Amino acid sequence: MKQKDQAGDGVVVVGICGSIRRGSYTRMAVQIALRGAQELGALTGLIDLKDYHLVFCDGKEDESTLPEDVFKLRREVSRAGGIILGTPEYHGSFSGVLKNALDLMGFDEIEGKMIGLVGVSGGALGAVHALNSLRAVGRALHAWVIPEQASIPEAWKVFDESGTLKDSDLEKRLKEVGRQVARFAYLHTSEKAQEFLRAWEGAPLNPGGAKE
Numbered sequence: 389m390k391q392k393d394q395a396g397d398g399v400v401v402v403g404i405c406g407s408i409r410r411g412s413y414t415r416m417a418v419q420i421a422l423r424g425a426q427e428l429g430a431l432t433g434l435i436d437l438k439d440y441h442l443v444f445c446d447g448k449e450d451e452s453t454l455p456e457d458v459f460k461l462r463r464e465v466s467r468a469g470g471i472i473l474g475t476p477e478y479h480g481s482f483s484g485v486l487k488n489a490l491d492l493m494g495f496d497e498i499e500g501k502m503i504g505l506v507g508v509s510g511g512a513l514g515a516v517h518a519l520n521s522l523r524a525v526g527r528a529l530h531a532w533v534i535p536e537q538a539s540i541p542e543a544w545k546v547f548d549e550s551g552t553l554k555d556s557d558l559e560k561r562l563k564e565v566g567r568q569v570a571r572f573a574y575l576h577t578s579e580k581a582q583e584f585l586r587a588w589e590g591a592p593l594n595p596g597g598a599k600e
């Protein structure tokens with residue numbers, strides 16, 4: 389994970405790039421969203437899955453043979469309060485690379501965290517299916533997926549090779565995802581928010597069915 393030297397208010401936001409393609413537009417989009425988080429003072433890091441030696445999740449029964457990079461990934465996500473998930477649209481959903489990385493993690497790393505979603509597509513319809521599917525995964529992991537998201541259709545048309553977006557509205561939208569993740573992650577650390585979360589997490593699952 390590459391670190392930016394901007395401690396700011398202490399919030400850490402990591403971006404996970406769900407494409408391992410060398411010139412990935414997803415990576416460019418995640419980097420722009422992370423810049424938005426930096427603008428609010430967050431410490432940010434890019435988790436580029438192409439640099440991690442991972443294996444397929446096999447059900448987690450025996451973790452003794454897992455490569456060190458699985459534990460490195462878990463550590464890096466654990467220390468973040470906010471997570472930007474970036475994905476390409478692949479056959480009407482998000483990438484298998486990202487799903488496997490999420491499957492190698494779980495509640496320990498992700499529960500209660502703020503998540504922002506960004507996606508790119510080759511076609512004109514954007515990454516909406518990918519982002520909707522990821523939203524459901526965030527719910528399953530008990531994370532807080534923020535309503536703002538950024539989908540970039542025909543990504544090959546709007547990025548140049550250096551990762552600069554030619555469309556300033558799209559750039560603003562990507563940055564806004566990062567900014568909101570940083571802001572809500574920060575609010576989550578306040579004592580009032582912690583008090584609420586303790587009460588909420590301690591509440592009975594089905595109070596309507598409880599007998600005194």
Ligand SMILES: Cc1cc2nc3c(=O)[nH]c(=O)nc-3n(C[C@H](O)[C@H](O)[C@H](O)COP(=O)(O)O)c2cc1C
Binds near residue numbers: 408413415475
């Ligand atoms: C396996 C695969 C499936 C894809 N499926 C779709 C799709 O359903 N809709 C679409 O618009 N683009 C699709 N694409 C195009 C990618 O979304 C596009 O190339 C994108 O830029 C890939 O992300 P990356 O640049 O971060 O690697 C697909 C590409 C691949 C390799």
